[in-house]
Amino acid sequence: MIIDEIELTNYRSYTYCRISFDRKMNVILGENGSGKTNLVEAIHYLSLGRSFRTSDDARLIKNNEKEARIKATVSGVGLKKTLEIILTPQGKRVLLNFKPIHRLSELSSVVNVLVFEPRDVLMFDDAPRVRRQFLDITLSKLHPHYLTHITLYEKILKERNELLKQPTVDRQHLAILTEQLVEASFPLMEARSSYLTQINRVLSKVVGLIKGEKFNVDLQYVPYVSLQGDYPRQARLLYEKALEQDVKRKTTTLGIHREDFVVVYDDQAIASFGSQGENRIVALGLKLSPYFLIEEKEKKPIIVLDDVLSELDDQTQHRLLLFLEKLEQVFLTTTHYPNNQHTQFDIQNHIITRRPHHGR
């Protein structure tokens, strides 16, 4: 899928701006604070109906204005589509071809955007929560069911934790919630596990292309119970064992909300083994891999790299650009760009303009 055109009205630093983009590479150049991430955030908003920087939509409305609009024309499967998002302090409205949509999850089949930002390069140095979030967000976009299940799981977990915080814990109630929690965790574990298996089919290839040499990496899922054999029974046993600990610590110490995955290279965890450069490339490869899991060209996600280039050495930058050139549509923001072959845009005084001598 391709974003042909975007129109921003009172969105963050933009008063009004309408710009058409190209298939393949779109390089957005601008000084720090010029509005590069604001643009990228608007592009991403179209795919998820929420920002990746804030959960408070009111912050997306230009200061002292009443509403913000993001409008886009998108080509993908079938006819061109128009998406319009209207943000007000009271809430948002999302229109697809001028009609309200029922669920935000409908958006990702119209526009799917994968954003890579500088802090993503730290994914393997960070806490497990960061990697879990990556999995949960990716899987929620891929399968609306996942989102339903994780929401249910979180609700039960919250209830169980509240119960554990009571001065005297109602054991019968606890047993019921434990069983619900265990049941709710299975579809999520299976989805996590099978997704990581799929990613592993493409990850080494992607990483190898960016690194410029063969580099075998493997994502290993660390489930709270081994997914071999009769794992529902094993899971219940583990919860029984953890029961007194849960009561003592007044929280659920076991479960998919504590899980992690690691990257291994020749059986060593990358965080402790890989160089910083390798960690960055693997994180980048991991984020780009879903692109290759989607077969149909019209459904391929839009790739966004926000200010990531400067985090990489010259050789890696060069190979990465060659790699990105082959993808359907890419947005790359940067303060400096080493290559003048791609379509380039400048952001100055909150206006985005296409450089006349590039592209088209």
Ligand SMILES: Nc1ncnc2c1ncn2[C@@H]1O[C@H](COP(=O)(O)OP(=O)(O)O)[C@@H](O)[C@H]1O
């Ligand atoms: N709601 C808003 N109204 C007006 N300006 C905003 C709003 N939100 C952010 N900004 C401005 O946007 C600028 C940051 O833009 P950003 O896209 O992060 O820059 P960069 O090009 O470095 O990525 C800051 O100057 C900030 O004040």
Ligand SMILES: [Mg+2]
């Ligand atoms: Mg930025």
